[in-house]
Amino acid sequence: MFWNLTSPGHTVVKNRHGLVVRAAVSHARGTAERDTALELLQSLPKKRRKTVGADKGYDLKSFVQRCRDLRITAHVAAKDKGSAIDERTRRHAGYEVSQRKRKCVEEPFGWAKVIGPIRQVKQRGKPRVNALFQTTMMGWNLVRMRNILATSGTRAGHEPAWPHTPRRRRRQAHEHASRHITSLSKNGRNAAPVTCDRRFSTAC
Template sequence: MESFVPPNHPLRPIRILLDEALKNLNWLFDGIYADSGRESIPPERLIRAQLLQVLYSIRSERQLVEQISYNLLYRWFVGLTIDDKVWDHSVFSINRDRLLDHEVIPELFSEVVSLARKRKLLSEEHFSVDGTLIQAWASQKSYCPKGDDIDPPSSGGRNGGADFHGEKRSNETHESKSDRDARLARKGLGKEAKLSYMGHTVMENRNGLIVKAAASHATGKAEREVAVALLADIAGSQRRTVGADKNYDTARFVADCRAMNITPHVARNDNRVGGSAIDGRTSRHMGYQVSQRRRKRVEEPFGWGKTIGLIRQVKVRGLAKVNSVFMMTMIGWNLTRMRALME
């Protein structure tokens, strides 16, 4: 199979990095599958296949399995020979859920970040945080009053319409029958509300690598609350800085950051009631201006994940599965960035 893949193909360095990260997870893989029973798909191949899905914008697992069967590049990356039989897409889905049960994707994400740290590609002092809406795999017609088992009014047909005109709907009183973890949310005033999740990242400012990532319910406070939790999980006690947009300019977020010895370089929102929580002692320094310029790069992984990756609209349901897809997409971003930085 090696002879079919050009020596300078961009997947080669990504596979080397991924293989190094997977080696450190052998202790976890050994306990995933039972010694007896029906033969399962090796977890390493599952992970490589999911990464291919992210890197090549493959929209479904059925299409992924089909392309692995006839694409020699994909076979080589996953670790299959020309004669190896490719698994059925339903078997792939079942085995993927086993990775979810053993929290393999978060462990792999941590290993990839450790690889970047080992290669001195990370800043340990300067970070940026942000969140993005991820459209859920559920329609507005599934959003019904809680406890209501009656289908919404429809005009008939296989995908009939429904009239919600004049109906007040909120996350306190309604939920999606298709995905109960999804929440109605919108990007801003005047924007349409959609059933969504939120993805959160902490980016180191030197090279734009993601050091922490998580998905959550789409609520008004989720961006700040999850950001605090992710920042608290970063090792080290030295003074650090964190850049963020105006949505993070609240007294609670600023106080939480300072309690963790983190200087909040948050964009000032002088129009909020009571004024900005960031005073002149922070915003007057040159470091604050640098953080405000660098923090804009935190949008790049989101843009990449929604155009190349799988997070514009996820094809799974439930917070745990959405979190797995989001973290795998950020793994793909990190490996792609690391490949570029090491060239």
């Protein structure tokens, strides 16, 4: 999550490839994380049952029950006492996988603060901050998909889609992408929708 004092950012990330499938900015309040997470999860395609991993801040009966109503199994980190996650959920191997993979939800935020423009947000107002956040997450998806294609091409025995370059050229490419993302955010463009898979993680 990133905080602009009054506008925290939230994402839902596909665990398999680390792509951001939903992103939004909300107003800071006591229940903003869970409320926005449910809104983002509700907007996902409802064709297949899904799981969602999250930290202990989401271990509440109201959140877990609402996820079940959406046909989503909540694989949140269980509290030591008074956990809403029962043994039926924790005994499955998928729960352990979700707990390992949910940490990848922090990678887009780290990239967006180091490479992207959200370390110190200069925009004011929720619509402008949301446009900046959406565009930054779109930039992360482009970088991530480039790396996925390069890796898959190498494994298949073909030339990688993004050839290996010296460190200096890679840094210049990242700086160019950062400037491009900033210019897009000034124009107020929103990120395009991204297809998603069954297993997700949320960070708010």
